[in-house]
Amino acid sequence: MIDHMVDTEGFEIQEVQIMDPEKNLFRSVYNDFDFGSTVQAALTMQKTVKEETKTHICILIISQSPDTPIITVTELMTTMFMNFITGNAIVCMYPAFTFRGTGLMNYDGPVMPKSMGVTEIYQKAGFLLKTETRHKKKCGFHHLCPNTIRHYTDGQCHMTNIINPFATSTAETSKPLVFWRLRCGEVMASSPSSSRTLSPVKLFETEARDMGTRTLTSYGFVSIAKINNKERATEDSEAHIKEVDEIATQQKHDPSESQIVTSVKHKADIGQRILQGGMSEDSCRRLSDTVFELLRTKLECYHLDRDKLLSKMEEHNVYISGSFPLSLTHANVKSNDLDLYVCREGAAGMVGYLQEEGYKPQSELGEDTDIGRTIYDGVVKDLNLEHESGGRVNVVVTEGLPLQVLPMFHSTIVMNYIAHHGLVMLYPKSTLNNIGTINCGGKIPANVKKVIEKYKGRGFTLTRDYPSLKLTRHRCAVDPYCPQTIRHLQDKEVLHVPFPLYAEDDLGKLRREMDAKKLVWQLANGPFCKRETADKDGFSLGNTHAVGEYWKVHF
Numbered sequence: 116m117i118d119h120m121v122d123t124e125g126f127e128i129q130e131v132q133i134m135d136p137e138k139n140l141f142r143s144v145y146n147d148f149d150f151g152s153t154v155q156a157a158l159t160m161q162k163t164v165k166e167e168t169k170t171h172i173c174i175l176i177i178s179q180s181p182d183t184p185i186i187t188v189t190e191l192m193t194t195m196f197m198n199f200i201t202g203n204a205i206v207c208m209y210p211a212f213t214f215r216g217t218g219l220m221n222y223d224g225p226v227m228p229k230s231m232g233v234t235e236i237y238q239k240a241g242f243l244l245k246t247e248t249r250h251k252k253k254c255g256f257h258h259l260c261p262n263t264i265r266h267y268t269d270g271q272c273h274m275t276n277i278i279n280p281f282a283t284s285t286a287e288t289s290k291p292l293v294f295w296r297l298r299c300g301e302v303m304a305s306s307p308s309s310s311r312t313l314s315p316v317k318l319f320e321t322e323a324r325d326m327g328t329r330t331l332t333s334y335g336f337v338s339i340a341k342i343n344n345k346e347r348a349t350e351d352s353e354a355h356i357k358e359v360d361e362i363a364t365q366q367k368h369d370p371s372e373s374q375i376v377t378s379v380k381h382k383a384d385i386g387q388r389i390l391q392g393g394m395s396e397d398s399c400r401r402l403s404d405t406v407f408e409l410l411r412t413k414l415e416c417y418h419l420d421r422d423k424l425l426s427k428m429e430e431h432n433v434y435i436s437g438s439f440p441l442s443l444t445h446a447n448v449k450s451n452d453l454d455l456y457v458c459r460e461g462a463a464g465m466v467g468y469l470q471e472e473g474y475k476p477q478s479e480l481g482e483d484t485d486i487g488r489t490i491y492d493g494v495v496k497d498l499n500l501e502h503e504s505g506g507r508v509n510v511v512v513t514e515g516l517p518l519q520v521l522p523m524f525h526s527t528i529v530m531n532y533i534a535h536h537g538l539v540m541l542y543p544k545s546t547l548n549n550i551g552t553i554n555c556g557g558k559i560p561a562n563v564k565k566v567i568e569k570y571k572g573r574g575f576t577l578t579r580d581y582p583s584l585k586l587t588r589h590r591c592a593v594d595p596y597c598p599q600t601i602r603h604l605q606d607k608e609v610l611h612v613p614f615p616l617y618a619e620d621d622l623g624k625l626r627r628e629m630d631a632k633k634l635v636w637q638l639a640n641g642p643f644c645k646r647e648t649a650d651k652d653g654f655s656l657g658n659t660h661a662v663g664e665y666w667k668v669h670f
Contacts, residue, residue: 155179538611605623
C-alpha cells in the first residue's frame with residue numbers, strides 16, 4: 116500500500132510514528148487521547164496538486180493485528196466514525212445511530228464533543244453526538260447498548276455491496292470475525308454491575324461465514340426496491356435447511372419437544388430455593404453456607420476432602436463440570452463420576468494429588484489416549500482414575516483455558532462449573548427450570564443423542580428450538596437465552612453462588628480475576644431460532660484461545 120501511494124499516486128511521506136508502549140504517540144492522528152492502543156505505526160503522507168492549488172494529506176494507519184485492521188476502527192472516538200470501505204462493500208457498524216445523524220462518544224468517562232476538534236466540526240454541522248444512551252431493558256444484550264459485545268458478522272452491521280448494488284446478501288464472502296465492546300459502557304445509566312468490572316473487549320479474530328446483513332428497511336427506512344433472494348449456496352446448505360424444517364414439523368406434533376416437563380419437587384432442592392429467591396446476588400450469597408456444606412457431603416462419596424480439593428483446584432486452576440454441579444442444584448440428579456477440567460500446565464499436579472488420595476490412573480499422563488470427546492475442540496486428553504474403594508474421577512486436559520470448552524457442551528443444562536470460590540451457572544433460569552437448549556447446529560451425533568435421552572429421563576426438557584417453549588417474549592440475538600446471542604462470563608445473566616470465604620466479594624470481578632479475563636461464546640443451534648441465520652457452528656473464545664466445532668484458531 117505504501118508503494119502504491121508513493122509510486123503510483125504521487126504522495127510523499129512526511130512523518131512516521133512507531134508504537135511506543137510507554138507513550139501514546141497516535142493522539143495527534145485524531146487529536147484523541149485514547150486512540151492508538153491497537154495501532155502499530157502511522158504514516159503521514161502529502162501530495163500537492165498544482166491544478167487544484169491545494170495539498171492532499173493521507174494518513175496510513177497500520178494495525179497491530181496481522182489479520183484485519185477492523186479492530187482499530189472499533190476504538191475510534193465515536194460510533195459515527197465506525198464505518199469503512201472494503202474492496203467490495205461500504206460497511207456501517209452502528210447504522211441505527213449513524214443513518215439518523217447520531218453518534219455515541221466512545222469513552223469510559225464524560226467527554227464533550229466540543230472538547231475535540233474533529234467531533235466539534237460534525238456537531239456544528241448538525242450531527243448529534245451523545246455522551247450516553249438510555250434504553251428500557253436488555254442492557255448488555257441490545258445491539259445499540261455500549262455494554263453489549265458485538266461482532267462483525269452479527270447481522271447488525273449494514274453492508275452495501277458496491278460491486279453488485281442489487282445483491283441482497285454478502286454471505287458468499289468470508290469475513291473476519293472481530294469482537295468489540297465500546298468503552299462508554301461505564302457511563303451507561305442502566306449498566307449492569309457485573310459488566311462494570313469487564314474492561315473493553317480487545318478483540319479476537321478468525322475467519323467465519325457471514326450470518327446475514329440487516330437492511331435499511333429493518334431500521335425504519337423505506338426501500339426503493341424489493342428483491343427476493345431465492346438462491347441456495349450449496350447442497351449441504353439445502354440438506355441443512357431441510358433438516359431444520361423436518362425438526363420444526365416434528366416438534367409441532369411431539370409434546371416432549373415443546374412443553375415443559377414438570378419434575379418432582381424436593382425440599383432439599385437448592386435450585387428451587389435459588390428460583391424462589393429471584394436469583395439475585397443477595398439470594399445466592401444467603402445460600403453460600405448451604406451449598407458449601409452440600410458440596411462436602413457430595414465429595415465424601417468420592418473419598419475427597421472438600422477443603423483440600425478446593426485448595427488444589429485453586430493452585431492448579433481446576434474446575435469441576437459435567438453432571439456433578441447439577442447434583443448440587445437438582446436433588447434428583449445423581450452424578451456417577453467427577454469431571455475435573457484442567458489446562459496442560461496443571462494436569463500433572465492435579466493427577467499427583469488424586470494419586471495421594473488413593474486414585475489410580477487407567478493410563479499414564481504422557482500417553483496418547485482416545486479422549487472420547489471429539490465434539491469438544493480444545494480437549495487434548497481425558498484421563499480416567501478410579502479409587503480403590505470405589506469412585507471415578509475424569510481429568511479432562513485442555514489445550515488452553517479450561518472453561519473454554521464449557522460452551523461447546525451438548526446442551527446448556529451442563530454449562531455449569533464449580534471453582535474454588537463457588538458454583539457458577541451460565542444458563543441458570545432455564546437449567547433450574549429443568550429446560551435446556553441442545554447445542555448443535557447440524558445433525559446431532561449418535562453419542563450426543565444418547566446423552567440427551569439420559570437427561571430427558573431425569574426430567575429435563577431439551578430442544579433446539581428455544582422460542583417454541585414460549586417462556587419469554589423472544590427476540591433473537593437479544594434474549595440472553597437465544598442461541599444467536601453473544602454471551603460472556605461477566606454478563607448479568609450468569610449466576611454465581613459464592614462459597615463462604617468469598618461471600619462478600621464482587622462476584623463479577625471474582626470470575627474475571629480467578630476464572631477468565633475474557634470468556635465469550637455463542638451457541639451452535641442458531642438456525643433453529645426465529646431469525647434466519649447461516650451460522651450453525653457456534654464458538655467459544657477464552658482469553659487468547661478460540662475453539663469451535665468446525666474450526667481451531669490460536670492467537
